[in-house]
Amino acid sequence: MAVVGFAQAPHVRATEGTTNGVEMLVPVFAELFAETGLTKEDIGFWCSGSSDYLAARAFSFIAAVDAIGAYPPINESHVEMDGAWALYEAWLKIRTGEVDTALVYGFGKSSAGDLRRTLALQLDPYTVAPLWPDSVSIAAMQARLGIDAGLWSERAMAEVAARAHGGDAVDLLGEPYIADPLRRHDCAPITDGASAVILASGERARELRERPAWITGIEHRIDSGSLGARDLTTSPSTAASARAADVDGVEAAELHAPFTHQEILLRQAIGLGDDVSVNPSGGPLTGNPMFAAGLSRIGEAARLLFDGLHGRVLAHATSGPALQQNLVCVMEAR
Amino acid sequence: MPLSAPLRVGFDYTRSLGPVLGHFMTELRARRVVGVRGSDGRVHVPPVEYDPVTAAPLSEFVEVAAEGTVVTWSWMPKPLAGQPFDRPFAWAMVRLDGADTPLLHAVDVADPSAMSIGMRVRIRWAADPIGGITDIACFEPATNPLPTTYPQFAEPSTTPTRPSPQPAGADRLARGRPPGEGGGRAGDVTMVTTPIHLDVVHSVSPEESKYLRALAHGKLLGQRCPKCHKVYIPPRGACPVDGVPTTDEVELPDVGTVTTFCVVNVPFLGQRIKPPYVAAYVLLDGADIAFLHLVLGCAADEVRMGMRVRAVWKPAEDWGTTLENIDHFAPTGEPDAPYETYEGHL
Ligand SMILES: [Zn+2]
Numbered sequence: 001m002a003v004v005g006f007a008q009a010p011h012v013r014a015t016e017g018t019t020n021g022v023e024m025l026v027p028v029f030a031e032l033f034a035e036t037g038l039t040k041e042d043i044g045f046w047c048s049g050s051s052d053y054l055a056a057r058a059f060s061f062i063a064a065v066d067a068i069g070a071y072p073p074i075n076e077s078h079v080e081m082d083g084a085w086a087l088y089e090a091w092l093k094i095r096t097g098e099v100d101t102a103l104v105y106g107f108g109k110s111s112a113g114d115l116r117r118t119l120a121l122q123l124d125p126y127t128v129a130p131l132w133p134d135s136v137s138i139a140a141m142q143a144r145l146g147i148d149a150g151l152w153s154e155r156a157m158a159e160v161a162a163r164a165h166g167g168d169a170v171d172l173l174g175e176p177y178i179a180d181p182l183r184r185h186d187c188a189p190i191t192d193g194a195s196a197v198i199l200a201s202g203e204r205a206r207e208l209r210e211r212p213a214w215i216t217g218i219e220h221r222i223d224s225g226s227l228g229a230r231d232l233t234t235s236p237s238t239a240a241s242a243r244a245a246d247v248d249g250v251e252a253a254e255l256h257a258p259f260t261h262q263e264i265l266l267r268q269a270i271g272l273g274d275d276v277s278v279n280p281s282g283g284p285l286t287g288n289p290m291f292a293a294g295l296s297r298i299g300e301a302a303r304l305l306f307d308g309l310h311g312r313v314l315a316h317a318t319s320g321p322a323l324q325q326n327l328v329c330v331m332e333a334r
Numbered sequence: 335m336p337l338s339a340p341l342r343v344g345f346d347y348t349r350s351l352g353p354v355l356g357h358f359m360t361e362l363r364a365r366r367v368v369g370v371r372g373s374d375g376r377v378h379v380p381p382v383e384y385d386p387v388t389a390a391p392l393s394e395f396v397e398v399a400a401e402g403t404v405v406t407w408s409w410m411p412k413p414l415a416g417q418p419f420d421r422p423f424a425w426a427m428v429r430l431d432g433a434d435t436p437l438l439h440a441v442d443v444a445d446p447s448a449m450s451i452g453m454r455v456r457i458r459w460a461a462d463p464i465g466g467i468t469d470i471a472c473f474e475p476a477t478n479p480l481p482t483t484y485p486q487f488a489e490p491s492t493t494p495t496r497p498s499p500q501p502a503g504a505d506r507l508a509r510g511r512p513p514g515e516g517g518g519r520a521g522d523v524t525m526v527t528t529p530i531h532l533d534v535v536h537s538v539s540p541e542e543s544k545y546l547r548a549l550a551h552g553k554l555l556g557q558r559c560p561k562c563h564k565v566y567i568p569p570r571g572a573c574p575v576d577g578v579p580t581t582d583e584v585e586l587p588d589v590g591t592v593t594t595f596c597v598v599n600v601p602f603l604g605q606r607i608k609p610p611y612v613a614a615y616v617l618l619d620g621a622d623i624a625f626l627h628l629v630l631g632c633a634a635d636e637v638r639m640g641m642r643v644r645a646v647w648k649p650a651e652d653w654g655t656t657l658e659n660i661d662h663f664a665p666t667g668e669p670d671a672p673y674e675t676y677e678g679h680l
Contacts, residue, residue: 069577
């Protein structure tokens with residue numbers, strides 16, 4: 001099975017569109033169909049990732065289905081997760097043999113609300129969420145743990161940001177903290193966006209693309225929901241996913257790290273050497289649309305294979321506070 | 335510019351606690367902290383119901399101290415709604431003495447320079463504990479002078495009929511169910527209520543914006559799909575059949591046909607009309623999709639499929655960018671529309 005197409009909406013701080021994503025998705029689907037020559041009738045299965053909490057309305061993904069033109073009825077599913085997990089479901093669906101193509105999409109309009117607060121609602125609802133700890137503060141506590149343990153430094157974090165944005169790490173360290181020890185450059189921007197990927201099996205993939213991105217391993221794992229029970233300086237679920245997906249020999253990696261220290265943490269957890277190119281697309285630090293950014297990592301990594309830039313690549317997606325849940329997808333050209 | 339408006343969504347999430355978290359909250363109300371011993375011997379605070387590694391159910395409670403050590407922290411210069419303080423404070427993970435895992439909470443210090451890993455902090459209890467994590471008001475440096483007294487606190491009575499004075503915040507964290515259920519002691523905390531409110535700016539699509547702006551002038555504006563030529567009201571960012579935005583504007587009359595309807599006999603929260611009344615799908619003449627509205631102006635049992643109806647508008651001075659400008663639809667008295675004219679829209 002292979003990724004044969006990828007498209008994404010522009011990363012913007014705030015769209016004028018609705019929270020149901022239709023305005024972002026219609027052009028993304030059109031681009032994918034133009035790229036692959038497929039039409040909506042050719043798609044065997046549709047699967048999306050999005051969140052009602054972000055949209056502040058129930059069953060918000062239903063309205064997004066309009067963007068497909070879902071008549072006659074389609075074979076469709078949804079996960080209240082990043083689109084990367086929708087891709088996992090689609091991968092399973094194709095493996096059943098029931099369909100040979102799937103279109104996976106994710107979308108989110110983070111600008112509609114206060115993202116830092118909204119993400120507090122993914123925390124333990126009994127002992128943590130009633131305090132409304134926000135996503136940036138939790139990441140900041142994780143960053144400090146790693147700094148204290150000598151696993152990374154504010155300087156190393158600034159270097160990650162400088163590589164993503166350009167600029168000089170030393171200059172960045174002169175900026176004020178927004179959540180000590182995090183500075184603005186350590187945090188992915190709040191981004192509205194959408195992305196979509198087409199999967200196809202075997203012969204179908206060869207028909208659709210000269211250089212499909214063949215999936216050789218895709219795995220996801222989750223760590224405890226109890227923040228205190230986790231070792232926040234590493235990511236056991238990422239390490240376990242990477243082992244299971246067999247990441248040996250990857251030349252480039254798209255890592256879904258919304259904070260600079262998390263990129264370093266993920267490199268360490270996966271065991272990526274210095275010779276592995278990380279986030280050549282710019283990564284989430286240059287655009288982090290919720291519920292699409294993980295799927296975009298898979299799309300961006302696949303594009304490296306489409307374009308013949310690499311032979312074996314890794315994509316990672318995350319969900320939950322401080323890298324709680326992680327997915328690793330390894331793809332190669334053949 | 336598309337229209338947008340602030341929207342506040344909220345719900346008071348009420349959750350039963352079960353034996354582990356229920357005991358934790360009951361003890362918090364008595365200004366004690368208990369953890370639970372995990373499969374590997376670690377003491378988890380807050381307690382977890384199942385071991386994070388082995389998934390074994392856990393039940394061995396261990397009381398821990400109200401004082402502990404900061405494991406990590408971050409600084410919150412501009413607190414968000416709902417957080418423990420509305421002035422700058424620190425978030426910290428605090429390992430209480432006797433515990434092996436840290437608890438996330440706020441530390442009340444004036445400045446980040448007062449914070450460090452390894453610093454000693456202790457719990458500042460809420461004045462009126464009610465059995466929730468907010469019974470820990472925050473942590474404070476252990477070097478602070480101890481408060482002279484906490485407000486007097488009585489052990490919960492074993493008599494369930496004891497009149498319980500409503501402490502401040504009791505509406506936020508409810509006190510529980512009748513005794514004798516689930517093996518807990520009478521008066522134990524069994525429920526927690528957490529009000530959740532999110533403020534968003536809700537935007538409508540460019541197509542819907544045109545429709546809503548036209549409504550403010552008493553006009554019903556639909557749009558036609560460029561592919562299937564169906565007329566949608568409201569117009570849509572994507573035709574659900576073709577997945578393309580509707581385009582050509584079509585002004586529709588305020589007269590149409592009831593395609594289907596139901597008689598509302600059941601009262602519900604927020605109901606504005608006394609039952610029985612009729613909610614009906616009205617297909618405006620020239621439209622290809624019906625919308626839901628009220629049919630009044632006749633007895634509920636006289637409403638029927640095919641009935642011709644006309645909009646009854648509110649006074650023009652009350653109009654806004656909303657379909658509520660139409661108060662309801664009322665029968666026109668014309669003969670019923672033949673079934674074939676609306677069968678494709680059911
Ligand atoms: Zn159409």
